[in-house]
Amino acid sequence: MSEKLSDTARETMLAPLFETGWAMAEGRDAITKTYKFEDFTEAFGWMTSAAMWAEKWDHHPEWSNTYNTVEVTLTSHDVGGLSSRDAKLARKMDAI
Amino acid sequence: MSEKLSDTARETMLAPLFETGWAMAEGRDAITKTYKFEDFTEAFGWMTSAAMWAEKWDHHPEWSNTYNTVEVTLTSHDVGGLSSRDAKLARKMDAI
Numbered sequence: 727m728s729e730k731l732s733d734t735a736r737e738t739m740l741a742p743l744f745e746t747g748w749a750m751a752e753g754r755d756a757i758t759k760t761y762k763f764e765d766f767t768e769a770f771g772w773m774t775s776a777a778m779w780a781e782k783w784d785h786h787p788e789w790s791n792t793y794n795t796v797e798v799t800l801t802s803h804d805v806g807g808l809s810s811r812d813a814k815l816a817r818k819m820d821a822i
Numbered sequence: 823m824s825e826k827l828s829d830t831a832r833e834t835m836l837a838p839l840f841e842t843g844w845a846m847a848e849g850r851d852a853i854t855k856t857y858k859f860e861d862f863t864e865a866f867g868w869m870t871s872a873a874m875w876a877e878k879w880d881h882h883p884e885w886s887n888t889y890n891t892v893e894v895t896l897t898s899h900d901v902g903g904l905s906s907r908d909a910k911l912a913r914k915m916d917a918i
Contacts, residue, residue: 766882770873777866786862790886 728802728809730755739813746820751799755807757816758799769794775822776815785811787819824898824905826851835909842916847895851903853912854895865890871918872911881907883915 731739740748743757751758763769769791780786788799800816802809827835836844839853847854859865865887876882884895896912898905 766873766877770870770877774866774870777862781862781866786889788886788888790884792884793882 728805728811730802730805730807730809731813735810736808739810740808743813743816743820748816751801754799754801756799756801757808757812758797759816759819761796761798761819763794763796765794769796772796772822776819779818779822780815783811783815785815787815824901824907826898826901826903826905827909831906832904835906836904839909839912839916844912847897850895850897852895852897853904853908854893855912855915857892857894857915859890859892861890865892868892868918872915875914875918876911879907879911881911883911 740757746759748757748759750756761769761772763772773789773791773796776787785802788801790797798819800812801807802811836853842855844853844855846852857865857868859868869885869887869892872883881898884897886893894915896908897903898907
């Protein structure tokens with residue numbers, strides 16, 4: 727379990743993510759990003775890798791997929807907003 | 823390629839699906855269903871099986887996942903509405 731991000735942690739953890747295309751979700755303490763892939767196979771293959779990490783870390787995304795597009799939203803329901811686990815999963819998703 | 827469903831085909835193909843929990847999507851010529859699973863692993867495992875069929879048949883869902891819930895919407899973009907491919911994929915999704 728981690729805590730809701732402090733203002734200082736937001737600066738250090740979220741700023742680098744905003745540079746890779748993550749943004750604050752509208753009206754929520756959550757971050758969101760849209761990934762585009764070559765086709766469905768690439769998109770779902772990426773989701774499968776991300777799903778393994780999500781399950782391993784017991785921290786799951788809200789996400790939707792239409793053909794080659796995957797929209798991801800990350801937040802920590804147990805703390806009612808963003809925690810360091812969201813930043814960690816976001817970095818992993820960018821790295822995959 | 824298939825055609826947009828005729829009124830008669832709608833009766834015969836969609837009626838059985840409406841009995842298993844599918845419904846017309848709000849404001850679209852599309853069908854939608856929400857599947858609930860035990861947990862994330864079950865939900866994503868089901869998505870993976872469904873993804874194989876979607877790719878095999880080159881007919882892909884719009885779907886979103888939050889933990890143990892998967893919301894699916896099916897329509898045929900190339901015909902601008904429902905085709906027999908949507909009914910076929912819906913039946914497969916129920917069967918998996």
